[in-house]
Amino acid sequence: MSSHKIRVQAENFDAAAEGAALTRGRRDVGALVSFIGLCRDEAGTLEALELEHYPGMAEEEIARMVGEAERRWPLLGVTVIHRHGRILPGEQIVLVLCASAHRAAAFAAAEYLMDFLKSRAPFWKKEHRADGGQGDWVAAKDADEAALARWGER
């Protein structure tokens, strides 16, 4: 049976500890896929990202996505942690862990969850620039929206 943990928090997370917690005491997990999204500064211009979220809906929407992933694949455990607030380049933003008996389901579910977190979880990123200039909201990418289409939902 699958267990899942969903957290929306300002604090950082320990991916290794979360992975250990997900598999502790279990003998049936054969695959644990971990995805960590980091705050990236491509051109030396980013001071920090400010992540705004919709409290309540963020947790509910992630729970809905996890439930759909559990319906589609034989998962044994899922952990999703998404941070909000001010995040510096190099820091962690999001963690997705998917445990299953075999790797195919764990890989697919992790990719599915990330695709939906990008475009359906109510989070918005604002850039604060290193030169002190007025930052801008990060624009949604058409590619992220297109990525949803392959899962055949919405």
Added chain:
Amino acid sequence: MRLVYFASLRERIGKSVEEVDVPGSVRTVAELIDWLGARDEAYAATFADGLARTAVDKKHARREASIVGASEVAFFPPMTGG
């Protein structure tokens, strides 16, 4: 009814939350957007590009979705999570 705004929409509207008395004739998200725009040009300008996403009681909702009996409607730009 409570209206909440996020990210660039929050900045353009100039507030994150407000309480409004919506007439009973306003029954869908689309009608709510039209009603808000008719009351205040700033709202009309904010919603003019048609890109705003909406949620009714914290669930994603399209323009034709009902707002009858809803306690909270949210407006926000396309999401950039992950």
